[in-house]
Amino acid sequence: MEGPNLHKITWLEFKSGSEKALHNLYKQHYLGLINYGIKFSGNRQYSNDCIVEMLLGLWEKRAKLPEVENVRSYLLTCLRTIMLQHIRSDKLRGVKESHAHSLIDHQELSYEEHITKIQTDLIIKDKLTKSLNKLTERQKELLQLKFFDNLDYDEIASRCNISKRTAYNIVYDALKILKDDLKKEGNEDSYYLLSVVSLLLFAMGANIS
């Protein structure tokens, strides 16, 4: 069953009180929601707490919830509402530096800036920047929709007004470029050297004892 339909059925089951559907709702939308939250707050842990709060809140009033066409955007809206409420109540309490604003500058970052910024390995960071520069805007957009927002090819196709096959091909070509650029590992040689020296010393140590 394809994504959007699967999501709708999960939603209906959820509304009718299925605990399994509640868990599936979490699993199906986790990536899209957590990345949305991280872009908003800069903090994964906090974002997850908000997702949990949101889903359990919806569970409490499940019978009264509407039948929604696009479950994903419905949940995103709910998550946003909760995060805004937190900020507002923090402000009321006079809390200036709440975890919700700790890395707020993430909000202004584009997808490519975001995924580059969070790379801690400098070599990968560098390669990634260079490689992303080779991609077209369209390719980057689709990579974000596919891997960061976690839409499936059907949703991407209808959102971008292209066929599913075209969506798939654009993602595929972009991946090909990235993989070629990121594949060549630079530090393997030094690791190799390190292990040889270490082995040598080990052998010496063993000889003595």
Added chain:
Amino acid sequence: MPSINREILNKMNYSKFGIEDFLSDISFQEYCLGNNEQAVAFWTEWLIDHPEKASTIHSAKALYYVLNGNITDENFRADYEIFQKAFGQLSFNPVPHLPSEQKVIPLKRSNVNLVMVLTGIAACFLIVFAVYLFKVKKSKESITNGALSFSSPLGKKKSIILTDGTKIILNGGSKLTVAGNYNISQRDVILEGEGYFDVIHNAQKPFTVHTAKINIKDIGTIFNVKAYATDKTTEASLIKGAVEITLNNKTKSKILLNPNHKLVLLNNKDLNIAEGKKTVKELFIVRKVTKNTDGNSVVETDWTQNKLTFSDQPFDEIAVQMERWYGVKIDIINPDVRAYHFTATFDHEDITQVLEALKLSGNFKYRKEDNVISIY
């Protein structure tokens, strides 16, 4: 479980499959994230049948995490666990249903004295503010109030299990102070020296290690902290889970560490030099932890397995490490020796064996009298 590639996968010659073929498949994406048990089961089994594709799959997974914003399957598992726990508490202890239509009592404008209302609001704010101030003050004091201290002498390690089940191993010459109010509303400890932490996660009671230079807030984790006052650097290495590190300097920068990464912060002496050069931002670096040659264990935590590891370190650092390990005093008389670099792992060897091994590749002599070793 739908996917475009699946049908093709079952018919095609896998050996031709590249990273992009796997990665564009939806069920493969779910396998990487771990949010679909069927996908995980399918690909795990598939990998057993096609061991020759292991490195391709590995690279595909790595690229997937780059593209999805560094959300790993471990992240998902940890977050999902929190969700399950929260739901468990909810169903165990159901929240009473509020009446859906609450009665709203309208304020009659004519009866309300505006000054009274404003005074009331101001009073409320004052009380809230006073409580807030009190709490802030209290939390700072209470770390050391009624605190419990554990020390490990040079040459000895110490294992501690705290009331919440959190396990800590202290390396030689270290001290851990546990807050008097530990596990009541929060969990604070102060570390001087080196410690290995295996923390039981509890979102309601955050666990924080305070050191002179950095604070490490756990988010359900195993990590190692090295903060000897006499060392050039303070280091925090994350083995599993997630931690948030706050620098204790003016910037109060927050850094989220990923598993198998470490933060290395230059300590005071170098800090001044760096500030002089206006490179304040470069005071710390985040890099991968150093894997041992077996590929599994990590150099930073070898000491907990009774392994003494040097990883391309100069002799003066190694000497300090050996002093803590064996409880000896090492004098380096020949200054040239300080710069010699060594890489080695010792498993249960005594200090003479270690020195003999180092002597073989380094050009130095040593003399041992009681607990003092002279290098020349």
